[in-house]
Amino acid sequence: MTMASLQHADPAAGAPTRGATVRPAFVRRGWWLPYALLAPSIVFLVLFTYLPIVRVAVDALREVPHAGGPSRFVGLANFSAVLGDPAFIKAATNNLIYAVGTVVPTILLALLFALAVRRSNAFTAVLRVVLFFPSLVPLVAAASLFFFIFLPHLGLLDHYLRMVGLRGPNWLGDSDVALWSIMGITVWKNAGYYMLFYIAGLQNVPRDTIEAAMIDGANGLQRLWYVLLPALAPTTAFVVVIALVNVLTSVDHVVVLTRGGPTNATNLVLYYIFQEAHENFNYGKAAAATLMSVAVLLAISLGSVRAMERGGRGVA
Amino acid sequence: MWRDRGLAPMLLATLVAAVAFVWAAPFVWTVVAAFRPDGAGSVGMASLVPDLNPTLSNFRNALDSGSFGLYYFNTALVVSGVLAVQCVTISLAGYAFARLTFPGRDVLFYAFLLQLMLVPPALIVPNLRTIVDLGLYDSLAGAMAPYFASAFGTFLMRQTFLAIPRDFEEAASMDGAPWWAIVWYVLLPMARPGLVAFAIVSVTAHWNEFLWPLMVINDPSNHTLTIGLAAFTRGAEGGKEWGVLAAGTLLVVAPLALAFVAFQRRFVDSFVFSGIKG
Amino acid sequence: MKSTRRWTMAAIALATGAGFAGEPLAQTKIDFFFPVPVEGKLAREMTRLVRVYNDSQKEVEVTAVYTGGYDDTKLKAQAAAKAGKPPAVVLMSANFNVDLKLSGDIMSLEPFLKAGGATREKFLGDFWPALHANATVDGELYGVPFHNSTxxxxxxxxxxxxxxxxxxxxxxxxxxxxxxxxxxxxxxxxxxxxxxxxxxxxxxxxxxxxxxxxxxxxxxxxxxxxxxxxxxxxxxxxxxxxxxxxxxxxxxxxxxxxxxxxxxxxxxxxxxxxxxxxxxxxxxxxxxxxxxxxxxxxxxxxxxxxxxIGGASLVMFKGQSEASQQAGWKFITWLSSTETLGGWSRFTGYFAPRRSSYDTAEMKEFIARNPDAKVALDQLPFAQPWFSxxxxxxxxxxxxxxxxxxxxxxxxxxxxxxxxxxxxxxxxxxxxxxxxxxxx
Known part of the structure; x- marks a missing residue:
């Protein structure tokens, strides 16, 4: 994929051929200019991204035995140890369920929210604040609040469920339910944030189309769906990448609420890495698991960027 | 029924209002609980109805466990320091990726994106080593430095610049303006929504960050808000003072929430015009 | 001040708030990492204690660093050590001592005992017997019990x-x-x-x-x-x-x-x-x-x-300068004195690891006022070491x-x-x- 094709992806970028024919003078200013512009970022990326990756990669190939003995080169043994660890397999499976189970509802809700509050008035102003508020709360604090919300019998959820004659499960302590409760927090926390992207994305859709479709009832909704989907494809691809990266790189709520329990029911890959590195002194295994998760994330992101490119063309 | 005029929007509004109620419940509870006496546990503690005799003691307890004035100041310093440097790095890089052609551009762009994929726990030790080598250990600058480059911000600014028609730059360059003048006087003002949109993301993220500041900072006079908040959230031996926790959470969130309430329209508009639509 | 019983002297002098009148030494600055196990207000009390210590003498200045929960504290201390900035003294969950000794993070406290002319048995003699196992690893002292629970x-x-x-x-x-x-x-x-x-x-x-x-x-x-x-x-x-x-x-x-x-x-x-x-x-x-x-x-x-037993003990990290090591041990000696431990116990509800803390008048009065604390104390003779x-x-x-x-x-x-x-x-x-x- 080329950068030119990525530029095409943006419908607002204007006629794609234009930049090629009339180039601003400064583009010819000197070969070094782009690199000079990137240099400040690259300095920090080298220090805090590439250097650590190299260090992690070196760690992944070595073993520093906690039980004693010299550290040594072990080739890919750490990778096979991770893949052969039932706890990792469980965490990876959980992570898959967690990723799909949070990203899909979060995006649907974000779109729904965006449709509802896309225009500015007093009512939507309140709604926007309410829906966006969870994004402002630190995940550590949100998790502590949800500890209370999910308390058996006494918590917010059970308190109000009881009023309508229902009885909730042990939200965080039942191994069949806990992961879904954790997912609920993630959806609550992120939907309002992605809503902002969809409010922006909806600008690509002619307002009349939305209004007409809505007034038209069920058929209209159906039509809206078919108009919206392709028009919002670039936004969706963008949000999917951000959302996936987000759900795979934040586990504060797991740390605060369940520490991966009961019986690993809520363990996720990132927390597995955390445990191996910082609780079990298995730095090699942690490094190997880190590299694998980076590889998976990178593959997903590249895939999404490609999808974004295709989606963009569909509109342009 | 379905065909009635305006039913769908109404249905949508009702649905969203119901969801909004669910969304707001934790926040409402936080506010109510923060003013409720007997914050550690009682039968009616989950009620969303405010108590008749509100108390400020939860706030007093929360404020008592740390120097919150100092924490606000330090957090504001970290957040604005990170943002200021980021604005420079991401504008320059975003411009380069959006407007210039050069060998290795694609590779560099993906190399930037790699930053998004790295998981924080794996970076604690390597990054701490780097911070020590740079002489930034136990300083607010050390808490900021790893975030000075932002892949997300670069990506966002690139999209923003791409969304700006080239006519303006062309006109300016015909007049003989140098590239930096064009960027400064023409492009950046037009890209301001992009920067504002990024600012929300950046400020929220760093305002709420816990683990990294905890790792870098020792000196209590450099502590940030989330470290103060941890005093209520990290208790190990079973104590959960819900009232104090709620009050503490409000103390941390309040500045951001007030800012969002005050500027939500401009924020949202910024997102609309930032080019992050895709 | 260079007497063989320096540590006991120091403990007595500092615990009673009497200042040090030794030769003009350069002040040594050290970091002390501590978690808050129960409530936020404990952090403030610990900071206050350290200020009392700093004001009580001129040789050591301790910075009290609040480091989150027990796990955060271990993570931070180990990361800092790996990055070349080991903290001098850490209040660490007591059952991590075996692991931290194996990973080469914490140092044996035996040299300090020797320098002070004390034996391990004598030093630990005042601490509840159940605490001895978690304080030692392979027969050497690695941690000084600070607050404990059952x-x-x-x-x-x-x-x-x-x-x-x-x-x-x-x-x-x-x-x-x-x-x-x-x-x-x-x-x-x-x-x-x-x-x-x-x-x-x-x-x-x-x-x-x-x-x-x-x-x-x-x-x-x-x-x-x-x-x-x-x-x-x-x-x-x-x-x-x-x-x-x-x-x-x-x-x-x-x-x-x-x-x-x-x-x-x-x-x-x-x-x-x-x-x-x-x-x-x-x-x-x-x-x-x-x-x-x-x-x-x-x-x-x-x-x-x-x-x-549960609770936390004071450990020292390797990689310190000689001066910081001495300063760290001095601080530990003060922090684990009969009076300090007793006061902390009354403030937090943990029991004091030193038996002598319970001989003080304040403690006797406190136990009389709080019968629940008496029951906890009576259960102590049945205590066993913590899983490690x-x-x-x-x-x-x-x-x-x-x-x-x-x-x-x-x-x-x-x-x-x-x-x-x-x-x-x-x-x-x-x-x-x-x-x-x-x-x-």
Whole structure:
């Protein structure tokens, strides 16, 4: 994929051929200019991204035995140890369920929210604040609040469920339910944030189309769906990448609420890495698991960027 | 029924209002609980109805466990320091990726994106080593430095610049303006929504960050808000003072929430015009 | 000041607030990392204590660094050490000592004892016997106990009266516990409105409480002298797991699944649980927040009375300059003095690790005023060392995962303890290969 094709992806970028024919003078200013512009970022990326990756990669190939003995080169043994660890397999499976189970509802809700509050008035102003508020709360604090919300019998959820004659499960302590409760927090926390992207994305859709479709009832909704989907494809691809990266790189709520329990029911890959590195002194295994998760994330992101490119063309 | 005029929007509004109620419940509870006496546990503690005799003691307890004035100041310093440097790095890089052609551009762009994929726990030790080598250990600058480059911000600014028609730059360059003048006087003002949109993301993220500041900072006079908040959230031996926790959470969130309430329209508009639509 | 009994002199001088009038030494600055185990206000009290120390002498200036929870503190201290900035003194969860010694993070405190002319036996003599095992690794002193706890049975006096139980006599045995729990549990048809008994089931706490139950069932849980053995697949542990299983699934007096400690204390405050097993470290917290009258009792026994120790000790990290090491030890000596430990104990609810702390007038008066603290103190002679092995957390988790599965009704106790033992043995194998199985 080329950068030119990525530029095409943006419908607002204007006629794609234009930049090629009339180039601003400064583009010819000197070969070094782009690199000079990137240099400040690259300095920090080298220090805090590439250097650590190299260090992690070196760690992944070595073993520093906690039980004693010299550290040594072990080739890919750490990778096979991770893949052969039932706890990792469980965490990876959980992570898959967690990723799909949070990203899909979060995006649907974000779109729904965006449709509802896309225009500015007093009512939507309140709604926007309410829906966006969870994004402002630190995940550590949100998790502590949800500890209370999910308390058996006494918590917010059970308190109000009881009023309508229902009885909730042990939200965080039942191994069949806990992961879904954790997912609920993630959806609550992120939907309002992605809503902002969809409010922006909806600008690509002619307002009349939305209004007409809505007034038209069920058929209209159906039509809206078919108009919206392709028009919002670039936004969706963008949000999917951000959302996936987000759900795979934040586990504060797991740390605060369940520490991966009961019986690993809520363990996720990132927390597995955390445990191996910082609780079990298995730095090699942690490094190997880190590299694998980076590889998976990178593959997903590249895939999404490609999808974004295709989606963009569909509109342009 | 379905065909009635305006039913769908109404249905949508009702649905969203119901969801909004669910969304707001934790926040409402936080506010109510923060003013409720007997914050550690009682039968009616989950009620969303405010108590008749509100108390400020939860706030007093929360404020008592740390120097919150100092924490606000330090957090504001970290957040604005990170943002200021980021604005420079991401504008320059975003411009380069959006407007210039050069060998290795694609590779560099993906190399930037790699930053998004790295998981924080794996970076604690390597990054701490780097911070020590740079002489930034136990300083607010050390808490900021790893975030000075932002892949997300670069990506966002690139999209923003791409969304700006080239006519303006062309006109300016015909007049003989140098590239930096064009960027400064023409492009950046037009890209301001992009920067504002990024600012929300950046400020929220760093305002709420816990683990990294905890790792870098020792000196209590450099502590940030989330470290103060941890005093209520990290208790190990079973104590959960819900009232104090709620009050503490409000103390941390309040500045951001007030800012969002005050500027939500401009924020949202910024997102609309930032080019992050895709 | 260079006398052989320097540390005792220093302790006395500093504890009484008398300043040091030694030769003009350059002031040594050191960092002290401490977690807050229960409530936020403990952080402020610790900062105050350190300020008292700094004002009391001119040679050492300590920066008190609040470092989150126990796990955050360990993570931060280890990361700082790896990055070349080891903290001088850390208040560390006491069962990490074996692991931290193995990873080469913490240093033996023996040289300081020698320099002070004290032996380990003499130094530890004033500390409760149960604390000695966690303070030493392979026969050397690595940690100085600072605050400690054991599990304790808390119960609601009103509920006892309603159920016709004598609130002055808590259940002493497992049979009495089960019986009382049945009477205390309030049912509405199939629904349970109030549970007779609850205990935290989250990681860390659960392992601690299972060791309490297996120990009071006559067991040992782990080898106190050697980090390579645990006794999960043993009759004493099997009995303990079956007891928990019965309380949940047979007697239905305890909620199924896992409830974290915060949930258990909240349920106790709200009157939703009549008896709870929680740490003595929560004593002050419960005293302040429990509105209904409550009382405390020993952890009930099946075979014998026994409870594990919990808590934190002061350790020093390797990689310090000679001056910081000396300063760190000086500070530890002050912080672990009879008076300081006693004051901290009264403030937090933890018990003081030094027996002499209980001989002071303030402490006697405090114990007289707080009968619940007296019960916790009376249980101390039955205390056993805290679970600590090679890879402590993972080995503990091997049991906890299985017990949680039992609590969720996913597994039977017999299979659970077998699988826990298998997993633990696997984890411990590299250590045994380097120690017990490394033959000439």
């Amino acid at each position: 599990p304790l049975l808390y119960y609601n006096v009103d509920h006892f009266k309603q159920a016709g139980l004598d609130p002055a006599r808590p259940p002493q045995t497992w049979a009495e516990l089960a019986d009382a729990a049945k009477k205390l549990t309030k049912r509405d048809g199939d629904k349970i409105e109030r549970y007779g008994f609850q205990m935290p089931g989250g990681y860390d706490y659960l392992g601690w409480l299972m060791s309490a139950l297996s120990m009071s069932n006559g067991g040992r849980y782990f080898n106190q002298d050697f980090g390579g053995e645990v006794y999960y697949d043993s009759p004493s542990m099997l009995g303990a797991v079956r007891f928990v299983d019965d309380l949940i699934h047979k007697h239905k007096v305890m909620p199924p699944g896992v409830v974290e400690a915060g949930g258990v204390s909240t349920a106790f405050f709200a009157g939703n649980a009549s008896m709870v097993l929680l740490s003595t470290g929560s004593l002050s917290f419960i005293r302040e927040n429990m509105k209904a009258p409550y009382n405390v009792g020993f952890v009930p026994r099946n075979v014998r009375n026994a409870v594990p 092995t090679y890879q402590t957390v993972a080995v503990r988790k091997a049991l906890e995962d299985e017990v949680q599965a039992v609590m969720n009704g996913k597994k039977k106790p017999d299979a659970a303890v077998k699988d826990a033992q298998k997993k633990a043995d696997e984890l411990l194998r590299p250590f045994n290969d380097q120690t017990s199985l490394k033959l000439p």
